[in-house]
Amino acid sequence: MSEQIEQALSKQYEAGFYSEIESDTFENGLDESIIRRISAMKNEPEWMLEWRLKAYHSWLEMEEPDWAHVDYPKVDYQAISYYSSPKSMKDKPKSLDEVDPELLDVYNKLGIPLHEQEMLAGVAVDAVFDSVSVVTTFREKLHEAGVIFCPISEAIQKYPELVKKYIGSVVPRTDNYFAALNSAVFTDGSFVYIPKGVRCPMELSTYFRINEQNTGQFERTLIVADEGSHVSYLEGCTAPQRDENQLHAAVVELVALDKANIKYSTVQNWYPGDENGKGGIYNFVTKRGICHNDAKISWTQVETGSAVTWKYPSCVLKGDNSVGEFYSVALTRGRQQADTGTKMIHLGKNTRSTIISKGISAGKSNNAYRGLVQMGPKSDGARNFTQCDSLLIGDQCGAHTFPYIESRNPSAIVEHEATTSKVSDDQLFLAQQRGLDAEKAVSMIVNGFCKEVFKELPMEFAVEAGKLLEISLEGSVG
Amino acid sequence: MLSIDNLHASVEDKTIIKGLNLEVKPGEVHAIMGPNGAGKSTLGYVLSGREGYEVNEGAATLNGKDLLDLEVEERAREGLFLAFQYPVEIPGVSNMEFLKESVNALREHRGEEPLTAAEFLKKAKAACKQVNLPLDFLKRGVNEGFSGGEKKRNEIMQMILLEPSLCILDESDSGLDVDALQVVADGVNSQRDGQRSFIVVTHYQRLLDYIKPDFVHILADGKIVKSGDASLALEVEKSGYAFLGKAYEEADA
Numbered sequence: 001m002s003e004q005i006e007q008a009l010s011k012q013y014e015a016g017f018y019s020e021i022e023s024d025t026f027e028n029g030l031d032e033s034i035i036r037r038i039s040a041m042k043n044e045p046e047w048m049l050e051w052r053l054k055a056y057h058s059w060l061e062m063e064e065p066d067w068a069h070v071d072y073p074k075v076d077y078q079a080i081s082y083y084s085s086p087k088s089m090k091d092k093p094k095s096l097d098e099v100d101p102e103l104l105d106v107y108n109k110l111g112i113p114l115h116e117q118e119m120l121a122g123v124a125v126d127a128v129f130d131s132v133s134v135v136t137t138f139r140e141k142l143h144e145a146g147v148i149f150c151p152i153s154e155a156i157q158k159y160p161e162l163v164k165k166y167i168g169s170v171v172p173r174t175d176n177y178f179a180a181l182n183s184a185v186f187t188d189g190s191f192v193y194i195p196k197g198v199r200c201p202m203e204l205s206t207y208f209r210i211n212e213q214n215t216g217q218f219e220r221t222l223i224v225a226d227e228g229s230h231v232s233y234l235e236g237c238t239a240p241q242r243d244e245n246q247l248h249a250a251v252v253e254l255v256a257l258d259k260a261n262i263k264y265s266t267v268q269n270w271y272p273g274d275e276n277g278k279g280g281i282y283n284f285v286t287k288r289g290i291c292h293n294d295a296k297i298s299w300t301q302v303e304t305g306s307a308v309t310w311k312y313p314s315c316v317l318k319g320d321n322s323v324g325e326f327y328s329v330a331l332t333r334g335r336q337q338a339d340t341g342t343k344m345i346h347l348g349k350n351t352r353s354t355i356i357s358k359g360i361s362a363g364k365s366n367n368a369y370r371g372l373v374q375m376g377p378k379s380d381g382a383r384n385f386t387q388c389d390s391l392l393i394g395d396q397c398g399a400h401t402f403p404y405i406e407s408r409n410p411s412a413i414v415e416h417e418a419t420t421s422k423v424s425d426d427q428l429f430l431a432q433q434r435g436l437d438a439e440k441a442v443s444m445i446v447n448g449f450c451k452e453v454f455k456e457l458p459m460e461f462a463v464e465a466g467k468l469l470e471i472s473l474e475g476s477v478g
Numbered sequence: 479m480l481s482i483d484n485l486h487a488s489v490e491d492k493t494i495i496k497g498l499n500l501e502v503k504p505g506e507v508h509a510i511m512g513p514n515g516a517g518k519s520t521l522g523y524v525l526s527g528r529e530g531y532e533v534n535e536g537a538a539t540l541n542g543k544d545l546l547d548l549e550v551e552e553r554a555r556e557g558l559f560l561a562f563q564y565p566v567e568i569p570g571v572s573n574m575e576f577l578k579e580s581v582n583a584l585r586e587h588r589g590e591e592p593l594t595a596a597e598f599l600k601k602a603k604a605a606c607k608q609v610n611l612p613l614d615f616l617k618r619g620v621n622e623g624f625s626g627g628e629k630k631r632n633e634i635m636q637m638i639l640l641e642p643s644l645c646i647l648d649e650s651d652s653g654l655d656v657d658a659l660q661v662v663a664d665g666v667n668s669q670r671d672g673q674r675s676f677i678v679v680t681h682y683q684r685l686l687d688y689i690k691p692d693f694v695h696i697l698a699d700g701k702i703v704k705s706g707d708a709s710l711a712l713e714v715e716k717s718g719y720a721f722l723g724k725a726y727e728e729a730d731a
Contacts, residue, residue, distance in 0.1 A: 449570055
């Protein structure tokens with residue numbers, strides 16, 4: 001079987017098309033004036049600009065981290081354009097009818113119709129194209145429930161108090177190299193506020209698309225769930241197929257106040273580069289949530305894209321009895337490299353966390369799980385359970401596990417289980433003997449391996465994720 | 479139906495099958511017995527096309543088609559079914575989804591419409607009942623946590639569902655108590671319709687009390703050394719493989 005697997009991974013990236021859309025794009029390079037221009041384009045208040053500039057100056061002092069189990073040529077931060085917007089967005093379309101049909105067409109091609117009547121019932125979408133949000137659907141319906149769901153650039157104008165209070169409160173400006181860069185140059189992203197006691201009436205979702213060449217995407221998402229509220233949010237991402245690498249450095253901050261519940265799901269399908277490792281997105285993302293008393297944050301991610309992934313969605317369990325969860329499927333193939341995992345920081349009493357990580361490696365890829373479970377001195381009765389499984393397809397890929405456990409409380413309980421398995425010849429033979437072809441068999445075995453994570457995804461997206469996995473595996477057996 | 483002519487096959491450069499001839503006609507049940515290491519299981523793997531089992535010489539056709547030229551899944555779609563001696567687990571994949579894909583892959587090959595979930599479920603439930611498997615087995619992962627006997631019955635359940643034209647049972651009796659053996663045998667006998675053929679590979683005559691063979695062949699050192707009717711199996715039961723010579727007697731001890 002190994003021989004069959006060694007054969008080239010020939011699958012085409014389906015979202016790899018580029019759309020000819022006229023755009024206003026900044027010249028390459030980064031300095032203070034670029035940041036001032038971004039801020040001016042967005043018509044930002046002075047405090048926001050200052051915040052950005054402080055972040056920029058911290059960033060200049062920082063060094064790019066190199067501890068992850070990934071290997072890539074250094075990014076030239078002066079060779080990137082930090083702002084690109086479709087021309088048609090200049091005069092802010094008021095409704096969907098005014099949105100450039102070519103833009104809508106891009107999303108249609110990706111299977112994300114933005115016309116509300118055609119959409120999946122019960123899912124509101126914010127579509128971010130390069131550096132700007134092009135449309136947010138179902139806003140009125142959400143408004144009735146008191147839910148705010150809008151581009152963050154708009155939130156800075158309309159709800160400055162909320163943004164000012166929470167931005168950088170979970171991921172500080174100086175948190176890490178990429179977070180500092182994002183804080184300086186972020187262009188758009190989504191803002192969500194769920195008022196006290198409100199259960200958000202529909203799934204919220206943001207769809208990110210990088211289109212222009214040599215641009216970076218630096219989105220910033222901030223979700224605040226007020227006391228006792230519930231929200232489920234999903235993000236998806238794709239990019240055209242290009243020979244050069246593109247940088248995506250996002251920051252996501254979640255705030256779950258007392259008794260609030262946030263479920264954050266990601267289906268990440270950035271262009272992964274070709275089979276020789278040419279091109280693809282560098283996905284350097286900081287995602288973190290803070291849980292107050294009795295609150296719960298659940299991260300679910302299905303990661304199949306990007307050339308290099310550096311990403312650790314984390315939970316700070318500050319409040320007593322708060323709960324953090326992390327469910328992850330990360331699939332790498334070709335020359336993809338992923339270093340991904342989570343951090344569960346237990347500060348409050350009786351805090352609980354669960355980590356289920358499923359890593360699948362095929363081709364010549366490398367897939368690492370890196371996780372930190374920290375039990376603070378006051379985390380009496382805290383518990384963590386970690387299960388970390390790796391599945392290898394073929395004999396040229398790598399799976400690595402780097403678990404870190406720090407406990408400063410004798411009553412805390414930490415459990416860690418890890419397994420590594422291969423798609424065995426026996427399994428393949430059984431499936432083929434029952435009439436299934438090798439590809440179908442592998443995708444079925446992999447889907448079975450991921451089941452515990454898929455069942456955490458919202459219904460519509462679980463199907464999508466399964467399909468995505470199937471497409472990503474196409475050609476992984478000869 | 480199945481025609482094997484002067485088959486030679488090897489595993490990792492070691493020749494295991496050394497000139498095997500066998501004709502199986504529609505509706506016939508052939509038992510293959512023999513001492514350990516004679517190549518009994520190898521024959522099933524070679525016919526089903528398992529990787530690593532090289533055919534060095536000879537031919538095998540199923541319903542006139544050159545078996546050796548086909549991929550594993552193509553042989554399965556042509557009607558060849560192998561009931562495994564040690565079925566492997568596929569964690570997380572439910573028996574139901576696995577079998578539905580499987581049944582529909584075979585139907586597609588025959589140019590038939592795929593079964594709907596409801597149609598499939600009805601058939602699957604009936605097949606489960608036939609081999610005394612509780613219905614929740616359909617929801618469980620393929621062979622996941624099944625006992626030895628449950629795995630064997632699960633194999634027969636699959637055979638009933640997939641309606642193959644040639645069934646190869648690889649020691650489907652090993653590790654079974656008498657009751658389980660009866661269930662497996664009943665499952666097999668229910669599928670004898672005068673058209674479907676069986677090759678029953680077994681170490682012990684016991685199974686043949688329940689599944690009556692038309693022919694019994696003794697396989698030794700990669701060849702069929704003796705063929706006869708059901709009475710040959712009884713003879714082996716009584717006096718072992720002594721007639722093969724000393725080496726085999728010891729191997730079988």
